[in-house]
Amino acid sequence: MNDFETKLKQAMQTENSVPDADAFISDLHSERKNRQSARRQFYNGIVAGMLILSFGLFTVSQLGTNPAELIVYDSFEIMSEEDRIEEEFLREMAVYYLEESDDIWDTYALLNDSELFNEKWENQ
Amino acid sequence: MKTDKTDIELIQEFQDGNEESFNALVERHLSNTYGFFVKICQNEMDAEDLAQDVFLKMHRALKKFRFESAFTTYLFRANRNMANSYIRNKWWRGLLNLEDTPEKGEWDTSHETDWRKQELWNAVAKLPKLQRNVVMMRIAQELPFKEISAILNTTESSAKTSYHYAVKTLKIWLENE
Secondary structure (H helix, E strand, O other): OHHHHHHHHHHHOOOOOOOOHHHHHHHHHHHHHHHHHHHHHHHHHHHHHHHHHHHHHHHHHHHOOOHHHHHHHHHHHHHHHHHHHHHHHHHHHHHHHHHHOOOHHHHHHHHHHOHHHHHHHHHO | OOOOOOHHHHHHHHHOOOHHHHHHHHHHHHHHHHHHHHHHHOOHHHHHHHHHHHHHHHHHHHHHOOOOOOHHHHHHHHHHHHHHHHHHHHHHHHHOOOOOOOOHHHOOHHHHHHHHHHHHHHHHHOOOHHHHHHHHHHHHOOOOHHHHHHHOOOOHHHHHHHHHHHHHHHHHHHHOO
16 A cells, blocks of 8 residues: 555656746736726626616606507507598588589589599498 | 745735735745645646636635634635646546547657556546545645644544545556556
8 A cells, every 4th residue: 555655646746846926926916907807897797787778677667558559559540530531521522512513413423433432432 | 025924914914905915925825835736737837827716716715814724724725626626627528538638559658657647636536525635635735634634624533544545446446447
C-alpha cells in the first residue's frame, strides 16, 4: 500500500512556477469589474423588460376591449350608417316620385330602373 | 504588499472597505491555492482560472465572513468545491468524448507521465465524494488528517478510513487497467 501511495504522490508532483502576484491581482480585479458590469447589465435588462411589459399591460387594460374587436365593431357601424343613408334617400325619392307623378306604377318603374334600387334589392 | 498582519486582521480591514488588505490576503495564499489546482488540473492555465474563480468568490463571501472558522479552512473548502466541480466536469467531458484524448495506439511516450496523471484523476473522479475529497487534500495539498477532518466536518478517524479505502480502490482500478 505504501509503495502505491508513494507512486500516487510522485504522479502528482508538478514543477510549476507560481504566477506573478501583482499581475494575478490586477487580472482578478479587472475580471471582477467585468463580471459586476455584466451582472448590472443583466439586471437592468430584466428591469427594462418588466417596465415595458407592465406598460403594455396597463395600456391594454386602459383600452378596455380587445383592439381587434374594436375594428370589427367599427366597420359594422360604418356599414349600417351607409345603409341608413341609402334607405332614407330611396324613401325620399319614392315620395318625391309619388307626389310628382299620378301613377304609382310609373314611380315603381322609375325606382326599378334606378341603379341604387337594384343594388339594394340584390344585396338583400 | 507583504504584511505581518494575521488573516483575521486583514479580513476585518477588508470588511471595513480596505481593498489592499484583500490583495495582501490573495498574495499570501496564491501559491498554495494555485499549486493545489495545478496538481488537480495538470494544466497551468486551467489552474490559474480556477484560482481566480476561487478568489473572486472570496471577494464576495469575505464581506459576510463571521470568523467562525480559520480563513485557511474556509479557503480549502472553496478550493475543494471548485476542484470537485472541475473533476466532475472533466469526467463528463471525457464520457461524452469532448476531450481530445488520443487513441491507445497513438500514445506519445514523451507524454506518458501526463497521460498517467490524467488516468489517475479520472479514477479519482469516480471515487465516492468523501473519499475523493480526502484524496485530493491529502495527495494534492498534503494536508494533515486533522486539518482535512476540520475542512470536511468529519472526524479524524473517518478521514483516515476514507483515505485508506480510496487508495485501496485506486490501486485496484489503476493496476488492473
